[in-house]
Amino acid sequence: MNQWLLWMIYALMIILPLVVCVAYLTTAERKIIGYMQLRTGPNRVGFAGVLQPIADAIKFVTKELVYPKDADWRLFVLAPQLMLVPSLLVWSVVPFSSEWVFANIDAGVLFVFAMTSLSAYGVLISGWASNSKYAMLGAMRACAQIISYEIAMGFALVGVLILSGSLNLKTIVLGQSGGLFNWYWLPLLPMFMVYWICAIAETNRAPFDVAEGESELVAGFHVEYSGMMFAVFFIAEYANMIFISVFTTLMFFGGWLSPFEGIPLLGSLPIPGIFWLLGKASFFIFLYLWMRASFPRYRYDQLMSLGWKQLIPVALVWIPVVSVMRLLEWV
Amino acid sequence: MNIGAVIATLLFFLIITWLVIGSEQLKRYLLVDFLKGLGVTGRAFWRRKITQHYPDEGEELPISPRFKGALALRRYENGEERCIACKLCESICPALAITIEAEERADGARKTTRFDIDTFKCINCGLCEEACPVDSIVCTDEMHYSILQRGDNILAKDQLLMIGDMYEDRIQHNLREDNDG
Numbered sequence: 459m460n461q462w463l464l465w466m467i468y469a470l471m472i473i474l475p476l477v478v479c480v481a482y483l484t485t486a487e488r489k490i491i492g493y494m495q496l497r498t499g500p501n502r503v504g505f506a507g508v509l510q511p512i513a514d515a516i517k518f519v520t521k522e523l524v525y526p527k528d529a530d531w532r533l534f535v536l537a538p539q540l541m542l543v544p545s546l547l548v549w550s551v552v553p554f555s556s557e558w559v560f561a562n563i564d565a566g567v568l569f570v571f572a573m574t575s576l577s578a579y580g581v582l583i584s585g586w587a588s589n590s591k592y593a594m595l596g597a598m599r600a601c602a603q604i605i606s607y608e609i610a611m612g613f614a615l616v617g618v619l620i621l622s623g624s625l626n627l628k629t630i631v632l633g634q635s636g637g638l639f640n641w642y643w644l645p646l647l648p649m650f651m652v653y654w655i656c657a658i659a660e661t662n663r664a665p666f667d668v669a670e671g672e673s674e675l676v677a678g679f680h681v682e683y684s685g686m687m688f689a690v691f692f693i694a695e696y697a698n699m700i701f702i703s704v705f706t707t708l709m710f711f712g713g714w715l716s717p718f719e720g721i722p723l724l725g726s727l728p729i730p731g732i733f734w735l736l737g738k739a740s741f742f743i744f745l746y747l748w749m750r751a752s753f754p755r756y757r758y759d760q761l762m763s764l765g766w767k768q769l770i771p772v773a774l775v776w777i778p779v780v781s782v783m784r785l786l787e788w789v
Numbered sequence: 790m791n792i793g794a795v796i797a798t799l800l801f802f803l804i805i806t807w808l809v810i811g812s813e814q815l816k817r818y819l820l821v822d823f824l825k826g827l828g829v830t831g832r833a834f835w836r837r838k839i840t841q842h843y844p845d846e847g848e849e850l851p852i853s854p855r856f857k858g859a860l861a862l863r864r865y866e867n868g869e870e871r872c873i874a875c876k877l878c879e880s881i882c883p884a885l886a887i888t889i890e891a892e893e894r895a896d897g898a899r900k901t902t903r904f905d906i907d908t909f910k911c912i913n914c915g916l917c918e919e920a921c922p923v924d925s926i927v928c929t930d931e932m933h934y935s936i937l938q939r940g941d942n943i944l945a946k947d948q949l950l951m952i953g954d955m956y957e958d959r960i961q962h963n964l965r966e967d968n969d970g
Contacts, residue, residue, distance in 0.1 A: 490834070493833075493834050493838070494830040494831075494833050494834050495833070496833060496836060496837075496838055496839050496840075497838060497839075497840050498838050498840045498842075636790065639790065639792050640790050644792070644795055644796075644799075645790075645795045645798075647799060648802075651820065748827060748830060748831070749827070751830045752826045752827050752829070752830040753823075753826060772818070779798065779802065783794075783795065783798060786794075787791075788790070788791040788794040788795055788798070789790050789791070789795060
């Protein structure tokens with residue numbers, strides 16, 4: 459019994475900070491994009507807008523839940539949960555430092571892939587259950603995109619698996635020890651670029667957010683959702699963004715390892731590993747927002763041709779190259 | 790890790806790709822334009838923000854002399870109202886916000902007995918100002934007004950003339966600005 463209590467406390471120790479991060483990520487997004495467009499972003503609630511996410515949350519909770527006429531309400535309620543639960547579950551295998559990991563399972567990468575693929579069901583079911591042609595079309599677009607880019611993303615990660623020889627996230631990170639140039643981004647540079655582009659498409663973020671398309675469509679698959687049910691989609695999307703950033707750090711940028719490892723003075727600084735992990739992940743989250751502020755949306759056929767005709771071939775070429783490098787023991 | 794060998798491999802494939810697809814295509818794969826785009830927004834991130842924090846600061850926003858604000862009726866310098874009850878504004882008003890009734894005054898002049906503007910209907914398009922042959926009905930540049938009670942929304946003739954008297958200086962100033970510029 460005590461063991462269960464402990465697990466629940468551990469789970470809350472991950473989920474609560476995550477939800478706070480999601481709330482503040484929405485404000486950070488509006489602020490950063492505003493700054494890049496020479497605006498100031500939200501600055502009314504609290505000092506310079508620091509209480510904005512709380513105001514947003516209160517608004518979401520007090521809004522009415524609208525069920526569309528003839529919607530299949532069981533599936534309609536199930537869909538947001540199918541989005542949220544996997545996006546929280548993936549966090550269970552993340553090693554925050556060499557000791558801090560909730561479930562140190564051997565097939566960690568596989569688990570992550572299984573869970574991120576589950577979100578495709580949430581998208582499809584929400585579109586189907588809404589009984590709306592716009593939601594259905596949006597769901598099909600989003601789903602096709604998620605499935606297509608998952609393939610290129612999987613190929614890009616094969617390189618990491620070749621180099622580390624393990625599916626365990628902790629082993630993968632420890633395999634990168636030895637400073638900035640021992641991380642996997644250098645031998646896997648083309649794959650990292652493929653991976654990052656896929657990661658953005660996978661989370662349906664700009665410039666690949668055709669499923670949502672704020673300025674063209676209204677919302678895509680979650681168009682019929684309101685109030686807290688919409689907020690659940692929102693939390694899932696942003697939790698996925700944060701997770702992908704952390705996952706990129708684990709796969710290509712040495713997780714909790716210090717970039718100064720091996721350098722005499724800097725390498726021995728007593729900085730906790732979680733600082734490095736969150737610092738690196740923050741950069742990738744910033745990159746998400748930075749790219750959203752910079753690039754126009756892809757047309758849908760361009761998006762598909764990029765995924766299938768450019769990214770997958772690049773990843774496929776680099777897999778044998780990495781294998782040979784591994785065989786010659788260069789990496 | 791053999792860093793030299795890894796970098797040599799990367800460079801080798803870079804050159805091979807360059808030979809196969811040429812420098813124009815290679816630019817795409819190296820994400821050159823992508824990084825340029827990020828550079829533009831990255832620089833903008835640190836630039837001074839141009840937002841005016843109205844109404845905290847900048848109470849006096851720059852206003853065009855053609856700004857279409859609250860409507861008003863004007864008078865001549867001798868105090869006689871300009872309106873000749875031709876009803877051109879009433880007929881051109883796309884929102885049907887103007888209602889005019891007219892009679893002959895004791896001295897034979899044709900004047901309005903009723904001139905109402907329904908501010909709930911009015912869309913501030915300024916067509917009435919364009920239609921008016923005697924520059925009687927005009928748009929002032931006043932934007933700080935609001936109607937709080939149902940029933941207050943009908944501006945009658947005396948109210949419109951009062952607004953015109955209050956803003957006569959600014960109306961004339963804006964007309965001068967507009968004609969000179």
